Amino acid sequence: MTSPADTLKAGRTRTNGRPRMVPLPLLVPALLGLAFLLLPLIALLIRTPWSTLPDQLTSPGVWQALRLSLVCATAATALSLILGVPLAWLLARTEFPGRGLVRALVTLPLVLPPVVGGVALLLALGRNGVVGQWLDAWFGITLPFTTTGVVIAETFVAMPFLVISVEGTLRAADPRYEEAAMTLGASRFTAFRRVTLPLIAPGIAAGAVLAWARALGEFGATITFAGNFPDRTQTMPLAVYLALQNDPAAAIALSLVLLTVSITVLAALRDRWMTPS
Amino acid sequence: MTRSTRRTHRTLRAAGAGAALLLALTACSSASDTGSSASPQVSGTVTVFAAASLEESFTKLGTQFERQYPGTKVTFSFGGSDSLAASITGGAPADVFAAASPKTMKIVTDAGGTSGTPTTFVRNQLEIATLPGNPDKISSLKDLTGSGLKAVLCDESVPCGAAAKKALDASKLELTPVSYEQDVKGALTKVELKEADAAVVYKTDVRAAGDKVTGVDFPESADAINDYPIALLKDAPNAEAAQAFIDLVKSADGQKVLTEAGFLTP
Numbered sequence: 274m275t276s277p278a279d280t281l282k283a284g285r286t287r288t289n290g291r292p293r294m295v296p297l298p299l300l301v302p303a304l305l306g307l308a309f310l311l312l313p314l315i316a317l318l319i320r321t322p323w324s325t326l327p328d329q330l331t332s333p334g335v336w337q338a339l340r341l342s343l344v345c346a347t348a349a350t351a352l353s354l355i356l357g358v359p360l361a362w363l364l365a366r367t368e369f370p371g372r373g374l375v376r377a378l379v380t381l382p383l384v385l386p387p388v389v390g391g392v393a394l395l396l397a398l399g400r401n402g403v404v405g406q407w408l409d410a411w412f413g414i415t416l417p418f419t420t421t422g423v424v425i426a427e428t429f430v431a432m433p434f435l436v437i438s439v440e441g442t443l444r445a446a447d448p449r450y451e452e453a454a455m456t457l458g459a460s461r462f463t464a465f466r467r468v469t470l471p472l473i474a475p476g477i478a479a480g481a482v483l484a485w486a487r488a489l490g491e492f493g494a495t496i497t498f499a500g501n502f503p504d505r506t507q508t509m510p511l512a513v514y515l516a517l518q519n520d521p522a523a524a525i526a527l528s529l530v531l532l533t534v535s536i537t538v539l540a541a542l543r544d545r546w547m548t549p550s
Numbered sequence: 551m552t553r554s555t556r557r558t559h560r561t562l563r564a565a566g567a568g569a570a571l572l573l574a575l576t577a578c579s580s581a582s583d584t585g586s587s588a589s590p591q592v593s594g595t596v597t598v599f600a601a602a603s604l605e606e607s608f609t610k611l612g613t614q615f616e617r618q619y620p621g622t623k624v625t626f627s628f629g630g631s632d633s634l635a636a637s638i639t640g641g642a643p644a645d646v647f648a649a650a651s652p653k654t655m656k657i658v659t660d661a662g663g664t665s666g667t668p669t670t671f672v673r674n675q676l677e678i679a680t681l682p683g684n685p686d687k688i689s690s691l692k693d694l695t696g697s698g699l700k701a702v703l704c705d706e707s708v709p710c711g712a713a714a715k716k717a718l719d720a721s722k723l724e725l726t727p728v729s730y731e732q733d734v735k736g737a738l739t740k741v742e743l744k745e746a747d748a749a750v751v752y753k754t755d756v757r758a759a760g761d762k763v764t765g766v767d768f769p770e771s772a773d774a775i776n777d778y779p780i781a782l783l784k785d786a787p788n789a790e791a792a793q794a795f796i797d798l799v800k801s802a803d804g805q806k807v808l809t810e811a812g813f814l815t816p
Contacts, residue, residue: 400745
C-alpha cells in the first residue's frame with residue numbers, strides 16, 4: 274500500500290486536474306459516522322404518522338410548549354453569553370492557582386446526569402436551598418416551578434458548552450494582537466472589547482449555537498428543578514416525554530416539530546455566522 | 551380471559567394471534583406444573599422488570615429468592631411501568647413484568663408479550679405526602695386546593711396521576727398543582743426537598759420515604775385503588791425460575807414483605 278507521504282504527494286499532484294481523492298481510511302468511518310447519526314432521525318421520519326400529523330399539531334398545547342422552549346432556550350443562551358464569555362476569557366487569558374481545577378469544575382455539568390443537576394439546583398436555589406432560602410426570605414423569590422427556573426436549569430446544563438468552545442477559540446487566537454493594543458494605550462477591557470471579541474466572534478457564535486441546541490433539548494434538569502406545568506414550565510422535551518407514555522404517535526409528531534424548528538434555526542444561523550467571510 | 555384473547559385476535563394478524571394463543575396456553579399449563587412442584591431445575595438468572603414503586607419490596611424478595619434457590623440470581627430493572635412496557639414490547643430480554651397498573655400491563659398483553667393471563671398480586675392506595683409533621687394541617691384532598699399551598703401531582707399519563715385524577719373527579723374537586731411530575735418518585739422528591747408542601751403519591755412511597763415526609767390518609771383515595779398485575783413473559787429466557795419468582799411474590803411470605811411496605815393484598 275502507499276504510505277501517507279505518497280498519498281499526500283499524489284493528492285497534491287492531482288489538485289490541478291481531477292478532484293482531490295478522499296483517502297478511504299477517512300471516508301469509510303466518516304460515512305459510517307454520518308449514517309449512525311442520521312439513521313435514528315430517518316427512522317423517526319419513516320414512522321411518523323403523517324396522516325394524523327395535522328391533528329396532532331393543531332392542539333394548542335404543542336404551540337405553547339414550542340413557544341416556551343424557544344423563549345427559554347434563547348434566554349438561557351443569552352445568560353450563558355453574559356456569564357460564559359468572561360469566564361472563558363478568565364480561564365484562557367489569566368494565570369491563577371487552581372486554574373486546572375476550575376476548568377474541570379466548569380465542565381462538571383457536562384458529566385453530571387441532568388437529573389442530578391436538577392436536584393443540585395434545588396438544593397442550591399430551591400425554596401429551602403442554601404441560597405434559595407435567602408432569596409425567598411429577603412426578596413420573596415422562589416425559582417422552582419417557574420419559567421425563570423426553566424431558564425436557570427437550561428443555563429446550568431448549556432453554559433459549559435459555550436465556555437469550552439469560547440475558551441478553545443481564545444487559546445487558538447494569537448494573544449499578541451491584544452498585547453499590541455495594550456502597548457498602544459488600550460486598557461485590558463478595551464482590548465478585550467475591541468480586539469479579542471471580534472477576533473473570537475466565530476467561536477462565540479459556535480458556542481452559542483451549541484448552548485442553544487443543548488438548552489432546547491434539555492429535559493432532566495428542567496423537570497427536576499422547574500417541574501412540569503403547561504405554558505409555564507412544560508417545554509417541548511417534557512411534552513414529548515409525557516406524550517410517549519400514552520400516545521407514542523403524538524410524541525413522534527412533537528419530536529418532529531422540535532427537530533424541524535431547531536434544524537431550520539441552526540441552518541440559518543450557521544450560514545450567517547459561521548462561514549468564513 | 552376470553553375478552554383479552556378476543557382483543558389479541560383483533561390487534562394481531564390471524565396467524566400471529568393463533569401462535570401466541572397456542573404458546574400462551576401451553577405456557578399456562580406448564581407454568582402451573584412448575585408452580586406446584588418445588589422443582590430443582592430452578593437456576594440461572596431471572597430478569598424482573600418492575601414498577602418503580604416495587605423497588606424496596608422486590609429487592610428484598612430477590613434476596614430471599616436467591617437464598618431459597620441457591621445458584622440463582624435475580625436482576626431487576628425498576629422504572630416507570632410505561633417505559634418498561636415499551637422496552638418489553640421492543641424486545642428487551644425480560645422474564646417477569648410487574649406493572650403498577652392494568653393499563654400498562656395491557657400494552658404488553660396486547661402485543662402478545664405475556665404467557666398466560668396477568669394476575670393482580672397487590673394493590674396500592676393513594677396518600678397525601680406532606681412536610682414532616684404536617685405543618686399545613688392537611689387532612690383531605692380538598693385541603694390541597696387551598697391557595698398558597700404548593701401541591702404536586704403525577705402527570706395523568708402515569709398511573710399515580712391517573713389515580714389522583716380519578717379521586718379528584720370522584721369528589722368533584724379542582725386542583726391546580728405547581729407541577730405534573732413524570733413519575734411518583736419525582737412527585738415525592740419535591741416534598742422531600744421541601745419545594746412543594748404536599749404531593750399525592752402512593753402509600754408505599756410515603757412508607758419508603760421514612761420520616762422525610764408525613765403521610766395523610768384521605769377518604770377519597772378509596773375511589774382510586776391501583777391494581778398491580780404480574781405476568782410471566784412469553785419470550786422469557788428463564789421461564790422456570792421466572793415462574794418460581796412469581797410464585798414467591800404471590801406466596802404468604804411474599805405478601806408479608808409487600809404488605810409491610812404498605813401494599814394492600816388483592
